[in-house]
Amino acid sequence: MSQFIAHHYRHFNAASLVDAAKGYEAHLKAGGKMLVTVAGAMSTAELGISLAEMIRAGKVHAIVCTGANLEEDIFNLVAHDYYERVPGYRDLSAAEEEALLARHMNRVTDTCIPEMEAMRRIEKLILAEWMAADRAGERFFPHEFLYKILRSGKLKKAYQIDPKHSWMLAACEADLPIIVPGWEDSTLGNMYASHVITGEVKNVHTVRTGIEYMTWLAQWYTKTAKPLKNGEGSIGFFQIAGGIAGDFPICVVPMLHQDLGRTGVPLWGYFCQISDSTTSYGSYSGAVPNEKITWGKLAASTPKYIIESDATIVAPLIFNWVLGN
Template identity: 30%
Template sequence: MSCDGISTSKNPQSSEILSSDLETARAAVLKEAKIFDHSKIKIEGYDFNKGINYEAILDSYISTGLQASHLGKAIEQIKEMIKIRNEHFVVDEGIDINFPYPAGRKKQKLTLFLGYTSNLISSGLRDIFRFLAQHNMIDCIVTTAGGIEEDLIKSLKPSFLGDFKMDGRELRNAGMNRAGNVIIPNKNYCAFEDWIMPVLDEILEENNILTPSKLINKLGEKINDEKSVYYWCWKNNIPVYCPGITDGSLGDMLYFHSATRSKSLIIDVVEDIKNINTMAIRSNKTGTIILGGGIVKHHINNANLFRNGSDFSVYINTGIEDDGSDSGARPDEAISWGKIKCDSTPIKVFSDATLIFPLIVAKTFAKNLKKD
């Protein structure tokens, strides 16, 4: 007996059972490791003993694990898109070097589609998108009605930082609108109406039938502001597609305009779907960068279905796939539809785009900026 009264005698049978149990446990817990080719990157983060080096910190993301590694992979994927797009491209004899729409838009070795939702134009990412359009770093934009109007409105009146928890009733009584923690005064929309009505009158005199992309192009020209995304899209002949153009303040303006004129504008969405699908079909390779979900995400992916899928794809959103929504679907679901090529390596970063897209642009597009 031990001093605490517990027997310490050894029973041969119990010892034999214990030995057998240990062998079973060891086999289960210490299972032999086999070579796994999926990844040979060792997980490690940034060592701050080396000092503060933001370039190196971002480089360390790919080996950090979790969503940091997805961000690192997204950066590498976009670098590859840019590299291919910038390579010298010669089309086969008899093939037009330009896309049929917009006229004069030259084909690159890779056509880069950028998509974003309206909340991101409401945020400071507007200035990042403007940078990309200003330097002709993208070939096509797809966005929502809010993604158009908020850019134009910001050229007229500013938005302000608020808080997610501001009281909706108080804001309504004060004539303020909240988009997350961005506050947009009602007077901004009044200024938008004052500006756009004469522009719509002018368009109506020229031609009462036009596509959403041609309307956006005209608005970009008329806003005449170098801080505007769509000013630069007009300037650089970058097509902007908006399949849900009536779903926002822009739609409100079209409604007010049609209700107060003897004839109204007719928006031809069919020509635009033909144009974006043709752009995808006639591209040598395609890459897609899609921030957010909804109609923007599907419209770009569906256009690429017509060429049997995009070659490169990066998603940035916080949607989940469990409800079966297209917004939350992982890239693998798009592969099943033929919207992304089977031999591609698409990546989804689960994040608010405002957190990481500036970092991505800093590591990719901004590094490729050719200064005069």
């Protein structure tokens, strides 16, 4: 695959893909680490097939993802056989969409997630964890609750894909740091709110969220980020799509510098964004990397790449290049 890419991908977005992949390799070879951010519906797009391999190979050192990506990898793990693909989704009528709703099939572009087999199955298990922590006066982050479920082995009999294709399982096995900003905007986040309303969970703060994630990230970044021999910071930033998964963590550097006065902490040492958003009318997801210089997130010398394409196509190619496949 790497040979094919090197031979054919010579110009435009294809060349940017190669440059970004080589930059990722160079950053790791220099002793750096990589934080990967995941937005969109990449777990339902089964990014886990390549991302899990990257985690196991030590090519990813932290993940920031939306609540949807956190949970949807596990939904796919236990309910894959019940998923339905709708190739002609663009042609669906409103009545056909209602028919999917009646069957509890929640559509994400061309893929329908089965509510009962996926979402409600996980809800039952995680509610028990939420309530147990609540009674004990304990508090955990969203990803920690899911790690508890995976480590308990209670889902093993329900696996419907090869476990090596689940990035959450790979992350759990590696005890990988995960940050989930805006977790409330997810299926499990909505379910958690409903159980707080019913009183089954007494303390709304049993699940730790946003600001605590940022304070944890600030501590981790301060401790982990070191200057490399090439003068760049040791932590790279590989952003898949836009949104809060990318916006939230990149701000930790200017916060450390400008609000905490930790000016000795290096900037991000590598930056790549895969996005089909364009620069227009204040779009941050489509902003070119140089805009981040003005916010104190990247340096003028930071290796910067932007690939204006579909992340479901591009990310697995870059990952396989970095893996040497």
